[in-house]
Amino acid sequence: MTHAARLTIAVLFVLVVGTANSAGYRFGVSDQAFYVPAVSLRADPSLFPRDRAVFEPQMRFWVGDEILGTFVRVTGIGLPALFAALYVVTMATLAIAVIALARRLGCDWWTIAIALVLLTLRHRIAKTGANSLEGYMHPRMLAFACGIVALASIGRLRFATAAVWTLVAALVHTSTAIWFGGVVAVAAAWPHRRDLRVRIAALSLVVIAVVFVAVSVRLLPRMDPAWLAVLGDRDYLFSAAWPASAWAVNLAYPIVLLAIYRRRVATGATVAGEAGLVAGLLALVVAFLVTVPLAELRVAFFVQLQANRIFWLLDAAVAIYVAWWIVATLMVRWPVGRRAMVIGALAVLAVARGAYVLHETHRPIAQVEASADEDWLRVMQWLRDRPSSWHVLADPGHAWKYGISVRAAALRDTPLELGKDPAMAMYDRALALRVAERTVALGDFDAWSDVGPIRQADRRYDIDVFVDRTDRAFPLPVLYRNASFVVYDLR
Incomplete structure (x- = not known):
C-alpha cells in the first residue's frame, strides 16, 4: 500500500470514527453559542447592538473572529457550510499531525494505527472542561491540531517551523497555543541547556515570571463572591478542589510519559529533539502546579x-507513547498476521463504540444545519428576517430545551441564555453581575401566568418581542404562531 493510500485511509478513519464517537457532527451547539454570534458580529457589525457586551470580553482573547468574519463578509458563505468545512479540515489536520508526530518519534505504521484508534475514542480530560474531541467546529480543536504539527517539527529540530505552526495556532485559538508555545520554547532551549548564556536567559525568565506572579497577586483583579457565584458548578476552573481521583488520573500522564521515555532511552529508540519535547511537556505540568x-x-x-x-x-502525547510501548513490548515478537488481527479488532471496537454512541443519542453522523426543535427553528428563521435591532425575550433555558440559542439561530439579542452566559461571565466582572441580575429577574419564567412579569422585563430590558410556548397564552398582540411557539409584540 502506498503512503498516500495509508494517509487517506487514516484521515477518513479519524474523521468518520472520531465523529461517531463524538455523537455526530452538529452545528450551533455548546460553545458555538459564542462562536456563531461572534463571527456573525464581525461579518455584520449591525448585529447584537445590546449583546455585543456579552461577547466582547471573550473576543478580546480571540483573533479568529476577525479572520472568519472577514471571510464570511467577502465570500457570503453561510456559517453552517463554513463551520462544517472547518470541522473536516480540523479532523484531517489532527490525523495528519498525530501521524507526523509519531513518525518523527520513529514509530512504525503499527504504532500509528493504534495511536489513531486511541485518538478516535473521545473522552473528557478529567476535571478540565476539555474533551479530546468535539462533535462540532471548535477553534480550540483546530489550534490543537496545529500545535501537534508544531510538536512534530520539534522531532526534526525545526524550531522555526514549530514556532510558525504555534503562531498559526495562536491565530486560531490563543489560549490553546500558549501551552504549545511553552513546549516549543523549552524544547528549543533543551539542547543548549549547559550553555552559560542559555542558563542565564532561563534564570532571567524565571525571575521575570516570579516578579510577574508577585505583581499579579497584588495588582490584577480578583474574583469576588458575586463574580464567583455566577460561575456556578464550573469546578474545573479550580484544580485545588479536585477530588483525589482527578489528581491521580492527570498526574499519571507525566509519570507514564516519563516511564515510557526512559524505556525508549534504554532501548535506543529515542530520536533527535525527543528529550526536549518530553522536557517541554513536563515543564507544562510544573507551570500548571504553579x-x-x-x-x-x-x-x-x-x-x-x-x-x-x-x-x-499530555493526553495526546501519552497516547502515542503508549501505542509505541504496546508494539515495542507486547507485540514485538508477534507475526504480521497476528498484529493485523489485533489492531483490526481494536479498530472494530472503536467503530462499534461510535455506532453505540450514535444509537444512544439518536443522532445521525453529521448534521450540517442546526438540529433543534423544528418549530423553534421556524420561529428563529422568522426572527432572522425581522430587524436586527430586535430584542427577543425567551425562556432563559431555551438553548438546552429547544436545541439552539436565539443568538446562534436568529442572530438576535436576548436578555439571558443560561447555557452559555455564565461561562462567558468568567472573562468580565461587569458581565457576571449582569448575568446574576438577569438570572434573578427572569428566574421564575416558567411560573409566569399573567402579563405583569413580561411588562416588567420589558421596562427593564426594552424588549421588542416575547417568544413563548403555545401551551400558555397571554393577552398580547401576536406577530407569529406555529404549533409549538408564539411570538408576542411588546413594542
Missing part, C-alpha cells in the same frame, strides 16, 4: 487561563 494556588487566590487572569488544560496535550 497556577493552582494563584487560581485558588481567585486572581482572575489565572482562573481564565485554565492551565489544567495542559493535560490535554
Whole structure:
C-alpha cells in the first residue's frame, strides 16, 4: 500500500470514527453559542447592538473572529457550510499531525494505527472542561491540531517551523497555543541547556515570571463572591478542589510519559529533539502546579487561563507513547498476521463504540444545519428576517430545551441564555453581575401566568418581542404562531 493510500485511509478513519464517537457532527451547539454570534458580529457589525457586551470580553482573547468574519463578509458563505468545512479540515489536520508526530518519534505504521484508534475514542480530560474531541467546529480543536504539527517539527529540530505552526495556532485559538508555545520554547532551549548564556536567559525568565506572579497577586483583579457565584458548578476552573481521583488520573500522564521515555532511552529508540519535547511537556505540568494556588487566590487572569488544560496535550502525547510501548513490548515478537488481527479488532471496537454512541443519542453522523426543535427553528428563521435591532425575550433555558440559542439561530439579542452566559461571565466582572441580575429577574419564567412579569422585563430590558410556548397564552398582540411557539409584540 502506498503512503498516500495509508494517509487517506487514516484521515477518513479519524474523521468518520472520531465523529461517531463524538455523537455526530452538529452545528450551533455548546460553545458555538459564542462562536456563531461572534463571527456573525464581525461579518455584520449591525448585529447584537445590546449583546455585543456579552461577547466582547471573550473576543478580546480571540483573533479568529476577525479572520472568519472577514471571510464570511467577502465570500457570503453561510456559517453552517463554513463551520462544517472547518470541522473536516480540523479532523484531517489532527490525523495528519498525530501521524507526523509519531513518525518523527520513529514509530512504525503499527504504532500509528493504534495511536489513531486511541485518538478516535473521545473522552473528557478529567476535571478540565476539555474533551479530546468535539462533535462540532471548535477553534480550540483546530489550534490543537496545529500545535501537534508544531510538536512534530520539534522531532526534526525545526524550531522555526514549530514556532510558525504555534503562531498559526495562536491565530486560531490563543489560549490553546500558549501551552504549545511553552513546549516549543523549552524544547528549543533543551539542547543548549549547559550553555552559560542559555542558563542565564532561563534564570532571567524565571525571575521575570516570579516578579510577574508577585505583581499579579497584588495588582490584577480578583474574583469576588458575586463574580464567583455566577460561575456556578464550573469546578474545573479550580484544580485545588479536585477530588483525589482527578489528581491521580492527570498526574499519571507525566509519570507514564516519563516511564515510557526512559524505556525508549534504554532501548535506543529515542530520536533527535525527543528529550526536549518530553522536557517541554513536563515543564507544562510544573507551570500548571504553579497556577493552582494563584487560581485558588481567585486572581482572575489565572482562573481564565485554565492551565489544567495542559493535560490535554499530555493526553495526546501519552497516547502515542503508549501505542509505541504496546508494539515495542507486547507485540514485538508477534507475526504480521497476528498484529493485523489485533489492531483490526481494536479498530472494530472503536467503530462499534461510535455506532453505540450514535444509537444512544439518536443522532445521525453529521448534521450540517442546526438540529433543534423544528418549530423553534421556524420561529428563529422568522426572527432572522425581522430587524436586527430586535430584542427577543425567551425562556432563559431555551438553548438546552429547544436545541439552539436565539443568538446562534436568529442572530438576535436576548436578555439571558443560561447555557452559555455564565461561562462567558468568567472573562468580565461587569458581565457576571449582569448575568446574576438577569438570572434573578427572569428566574421564575416558567411560573409566569399573567402579563405583569413580561411588562416588567420589558421596562427593564426594552424588549421588542416575547417568544413563548403555545401551551400558555397571554393577552398580547401576536406577530407569529406555529404549533409549538408564539411570538408576542411588546413594542
